[in-house]
Amino acid sequence: MTLFETLVLAIIEGLTEFLPVSSTGHMIIATSLLGMESSAFVKLFTVAIQLGTILSVVVLYFKRFFRSINFYYKLLVAFIPAAIFGLVFNDLIDDMLESPxxxxxxxxxxxxxxxxxxxxxxxxxxxxxxxxxxxTALKIGLYQCLAMIPGTSRSGASIVGGMSQKLSRKAAAEFSFFLAVPTMFGATVKKLIDFYKGGDTLTSHEVGMLFVGNVVGFIVAIIAIRSFIGFLTKNGFQLFGWYRIIVGAVIIILLLSGQSLSMV
Structure with a gap:
């Protein structure tokens, strides 16, 4: 993986992780457009750089994470469905990740x-x-499980889940951010275990790319979160909806016409 590819993927991750547009979907599209090989490290990288983005949540909402012990219990309850479904359907999810x-x-x-x-x-x-x-936390956690289908959006599913339980847009978005911390941390740990179980090891170059990716993702995510909350409170979801429809429709047309997403 080159430095350019690392920067592109990290910026995409930071921008899209907390927006309802599917960071995983955009990462799959980006790796296809860049002509990147779907190697064990690339798969690890696209998950492991989430550590930088979840750190941005902890930094921005630092006081919230120390307000009440019940806060952690509710996050745990909301996280449990994703942990169970992720373990049970791990192979199916990996297969779907290969499908633009x-x-x-x-x-x-x-x-x-x-x-x-x-x-x-x-x-x-x-x-x-x-x-x-x-x-309510459990129901939001169940909604989040929909995001195991690539392109669905973890934040989008959990925010919609929160709004269905009568949370305001702002409250639903913030709980989605908080829920990302255990969910993405768990996914990263699972991917690291699978990586080493497969007999792979990280080279010094790959460790460097992971470091750069997490730092860039952290910085970009802080900007994205601050911008998203303000925009969402004032304008709602329609702009994100039209964006998703246009991007998805263009990809479908390209694929049905026999075009490759790869640029190389």
Whole structure:
């Protein structure tokens, strides 16, 4: 992996992880466009640089993480469904990660949902994510499991899940950010274990690329989170919905016409 490829993927990860546009889907598309080989390290890299993005959440919401022990219990309850489904369907998820068509279809379907979600769930009663119940946390966690389909968007699924439980857009987005910490940390640890179990080891160059990727992802994610909360509160989801539909439709057309996404 080159430095250029590392920077491109890290910027994409930082920009898209907390937006309802699917960071995984964009990473799959990016690696295809860059003509990158789907090696064990590339697969590890696209997951491991999430550590930088989740650190941005901890930094931005530092005080929130020390407000109450119940906060951690609720995150644990919301995280459990993803942990179970991830372990049970690990091989199926890995297979879907190889499919740009799956990503494209998921982008379009998710985009259509985002066009109407503000109308469907406009009866918000909870304006602070700390006020949610354990039952609500579990339901949001179940919604998050939909994101195991590449192109769905972890943040999008969990935010929609929160809004369906009468959370405001801001409260749903913030809880989605918090839920990303255990979810993405767990996914990274699992991918590292699989990497070493497969007999692979990290070279000094690869360690360097992981470091650069996490630093860049951290910086970009901080900017993205701050911008997203303000935009979402004022404007809702429609712009993200149209973006997903357009990107997904273009990819579907290219694939159906026999075109390759690879630029090289």
């Amino acid at each position: 068509m799956t990503v494209a279809i998921s982008l379009v379907i998710g985009g259509v949902v985002l066009l109407f979600v503000d109308k469907w769930f406009n009866n918000a009663e909870i304006n602070d994510s700390d006020e949610i119940s354990y039952a």
